[in-house]
Each structure stands twice: as structure tokens, then as C-alpha cells.
Amino acid sequence: MTDLLAPPPAVDAGRRVVAARTALFSRRIDVRAAVVTLTALLLAMAVGVLALSLGDVAFSPGEVLATLVGLGDSRAELVILEWRLPRVLGALVFGLALGVGGAIFQSLTRNPLNSPDVIGFDAGAYTGALLVITTVGVSVTTTAAAALAGGAATALLVYLLAFRRGFTGFRLIIVGIGVASMLASLNTWIILNADLNIALVASAWGVGSLNLITAEQVLVATCVIVPIAIAVALLVDRMHLMEMGDDTASALGVRIGGTRLALVILGVGLTAVVTAMAGPIAFISLAAPQIARRLTGSASVTLTASGAVGALLLVSSDVLAQRLFAPTQIPVGIVTVCLGGVYLVWLLIQEARRR
Template sequence: MSISRPDLDFGRQTLLVRIPGGAASFRLETRTVLVCFAVLLLSLLLAAVALATGDFAVPLPEVLRALTGGGDPMTQTVVTQWRLPRVLMALVLGAALGMSGAIFQSLTRNPLGSPDIIGFNTGAYTGALLVILAVGGSYWQVAAGALAGGILTALAVYLLAFRRGSHGFRLIIVGIGMSAMLAAFNHWLILQAELEAAMAAAVWGAGSLNGITWEQAGPAVLVVVVVSAAVLGVSRRMRMLEMGDDAARALGVRAEPTRLLLLILGVALTAAATAVAGPIAFVALAAPQLARRLCGNAGISLLPSALLGSLLLVASDLAAQRLFAPIQLPVGVVTVSIGGIYLIWLLAREARK
């Protein structure tokens, strides 16, 4: 692989990357690369702080030693068994939510088009809730319920919004209505349940990374990595769809099958996060827009959105653990508090347009 000197592409500094043998070449915008590097560095720094702080404080050199297999047994247990799964899940699930939000905002061509606004989070919660209240639900059963609920909700929204194609504004309107209906149904389920089951479902529904173990983290990481790879494989077609269906078809892209595939992949990312941590709101809404503004891009970019999602979730989880210590808040409480402010600003900004 070779990288040429920086050049100017429509007034933006870029790096031209060529794969050996001439198989492919692509441009990387210098600003995007620098933003991604800075966000990744900040995320890792916050992850290190999360591993080092708590009731049992561990100096950063001891954290690094524990991560490489050294240190005393107590420190290793605290860092690698108690804290690392939670921090890893914050990074991975944040990336999944950020990428999912980027997919839906690209498909709808609207900053409000995120899975928590158009009902897919709520549908995943409904599926998991039915499993929790009906059969008690092991981790795998809850995960399967969340995935099934999210996909069925997405298909329902897609079919209801379909009219000579599925357009962004109709998807958002139908999705908001579906989200309201499912939210009411979820509340009814909790009210009808036994007290202990209802309390467990309500706590899980707040969105929390408390008590995450390696047993839960491993499968979630695998699912997110596989689905993310599939998304990156169709990212070029996603960018073509942003130019409109007619332009995409002229370039050889089958618009509706590609849109449906992206819809399913985006829901799978959302459902993977919901299955592990419950419905965590507003990360998918905010991350793509923050990434777009930081990178200065006209459209939505997947990688910056994923990295911003990781940063937002690891920062929110750190705040949830430390703001009212020793009481640990569900991370969903923090993301809702921050996201509510962001949503008000976004709605006011869109209204001014």
C-alpha cells in the first residue's frame, strides 16, 4: 500500500491511498483522519481512567501491568474481571450505536432518523421484555428476543412506510408512531407483571452496564464485529443512496434491496446493544451529527460516527459511576439527560431552517 503526498480535492486536503497491484485506491481526508485519531485517543484515555478509579483505586502503571498478565491477583481480578468487561462493552456498544445511527440518518437523510427516535430501540426492548416476563429469560433468550423484536419492528415500519419506495420522511413519521405504540405496550406489560419481574424489567429498561461479565461481552463483541464488517462492505452503496434513488440506480445500485439490507444491519447493531445493556437512548442520535460537524463532511461517515459513539458511551458510563459514588446510576439515565438537551437544540435548529 502506498500513500501519496497530500493534495487538494475540492478545496479539502486529502491523502490518496493506493492498494498494491492497482486493485483499488481511495482518498482519506486529512481532517477526518485527525479527528478519528483524536477521538480514539480520548476514548482510550477515558477507558484507562475507568479501569483505574473506583472504590479500589489502581494506579495506571498497575492497570497496564494487570492487562499484560502481571501484578498481584487482587489487582488482576479488579481490572480484568470486574472493570474491563464493562469498559470494553461501553466502547463496543457505543460504536455499534454510533454506526447504527449513521446508517439510519443516511437512509432517511434526516438528523432525526436514529433507531431510538423511529422505534427500533423500543421494538428491541419489547422483544426482550416479552422474554423476561414470560419465561424469566437467560442471556441468550433475552438477546434473541431483542433481535427478533428489533427486526420485526423495522420490517413493520418499512412496510407501513413503503409507497413506491421507502422515503426518509415517511420512515421517520411511521417510526415515531410505532415507537409510541410500543412504548405504551411496554408500560402495560410491566404493570401486569409480578412485582419482582416488573422491577427487574424496569431496571434493565433504563439501560445499564452494571454487572457486565465476560460471558455477555464475548458474544456481543463477535456480533458487533461481524455486522460492522458487513456494513462497511455496503458502505459505498449507502453513500450512493444519499444522492437519491435515481442516481443510485444509474450507478448500478438496486435501491430498495440495498435499503432493506442496511435497515436489517442497522437494527442488528441496535439489538446487539439492547440485548446486553438495555435500550440506551440518544447515542445513535447524537454521534453521527457530532462526527459530521467535527469532520466537516457533507454526508454521514460510518467510522467517525462509530468512534464518537464509543466516546459518548464510555464518558457517560464513567459519569454514571462517579458522579454520585458510591451510588451507580444506569448509563441510560446519563445519556437521556444529555441527549434530551441535544434533541431540544436539534429540533430548534431544524425549526429555524
């Protein structure tokens, strides 16, 4: 299965790059990766404009753009800016965070099957949220805090169990799958023993949904995600060196243990924030880095392209969730799971053709 999901062969050293130099930094930019990232971002914004225009009260794309720059009428401002825009911005920001978080874990373990939802962090966040929902009650603040705590505690447990005389990505995945399975059983038991109304609310939250996202939640999430993204950017060179193996990275001056732990914490932070605000949204963290890797033709994970593809996937999935059975809206997590199944079937077909 690892071969099935493996990236395309590394391209030759003749890839076109440009040098970007300022007084603060100097970096070589891969032209193809930059084009893929920019294209994915533009497509994501275009889908966002489409999402703002669709609904019971429809607007043309021109009316949407006019309203976004302050030239719309009062009705358009109410519907577009206050009702629809927070959800679209949430999809873009959360998708970007999930894409980058998944890329971090796939880079650390050098395994394309790895993502936070696969190795149990989402299940841990769900457990934390369930404990609060079924005991204290439904509250955005307490549920988000409990989800963050549950995801962080699960990540620490998986990391400690996987760290035995060294760290291996395969061991992390196996331990994570085991912990996720136990937590899934615990979550099912909690829901079965809860009051019916509370169980329905908890089950809906556990699917992953953007239906009730507010501007305040998006602002809080953005204020957390931006510093984490900056910290990831500072470690990205060391992360790519570690993809060549611990011995090579260590010989090049990378502190393996500290860098890996820092990246794990940052990756968990990105996914836990999204889970706390919108519930566990599956598939994005797993698929976005691999799709970006194929589009860029890169031999290693590209964080910016992964984030851009993640934003495009989630905002597109949310449009489908809103309009597929309109006027009924389904949780976006259902759409992402279905897309994930289609994606894996496509990979199986590709593998069968190669053989």
C-alpha cells in the same frame, strides 16, 4: 427542526485527502475525518483507562497499564481485568455499534432526526424482552434472543408500512414514531400487570445499563458486530451515492431497493445486539453521527467517525453513571438521556443565535 439539526454546509472540493492503495483495495481518505476518528478513539481509550482506575479500590493509570500488559499483581488483575475491564470494553464496543447504526439510518433517510431509538426499534426490542421476562423469567440468553427478535420484527413492520410505492425517509420516521408510541403503551401495560419484583427487573433493564455486563456477553456481541461492520464497509460507497438521491444513485449503477434493505438489516443488527446485551441505550445513535459530522466538516455521514464518537460518548457516560453518586451506580441510559437533553438545548440556543 430539521434545519436545526442539519449538518454544516458542505465544504469545498479542496479538502485534503490521501490515497491508500493495497493489492485488495484503493480508497481516498479524508485527512480531517481520519484525525477526528483517531482522536476520538484515543480519548475513548483514555477514558477507559480512567474508568479502570476509579472505584472503591483505586489504581493509578500506570498500574492499570501495567496490569493490562500482564505486569500487575494478583489483586490488580482480579479488580481490573475480571471486574472492570468487561464493562469498559462493552461500553467501547456498544458505543461504536450504536454510532455506526445511527449513521446508517441518518444516511438512508437523509434526516438527522432519524435513529433506531427514535423510530421504534429499541421499543420493539424492549417488548420482546418484556414478554420473555414476564412469562419465562429472567435469563440472559432468552432475554437477549427475545430482544433481538423483537427489534427485528419491529424493523420489518416499520419498513413494510413505510414502503408504499417507493421509499421516503420522512415516511419511515413518521411510521416509526407511530409504531414506537404504540409499543411504548404496550410495554407500560405489560409492566403494570406484572409481578412487582419482575416489573422492577424489567424496568431496570429497559433503562439501559452496563452494570451486569460480563466478558462472555462482550465477546458474543463483538463476534456479531464485527461481521456486520465488515458488511457495512462493503456497502458504504453505495450508501454515500444514495445520499445524492435515488435517481442519481440508480444512474450510477446502484441497486436501490436491495442496497437499502441490506443497510436497514445491518443497521438494525448493530443496534439490536447492543439492546439485547445492555437494554435500550438512548441518545448515542442520534447524537454521535451529528457530532462527528460537525467535527469532520463533512457533507455526508462518516461511519468511522460516528462509531468513534459513539464509543467516546458511551464510555464517558458510563464513567459518570458509576461515579456521579458513588458508591451507588445508576444505569448508563439515564446519563445518556440527560446528555441528550443538554445537547438538544445547545442546538436550540445555536439556532436562536443564528436567527
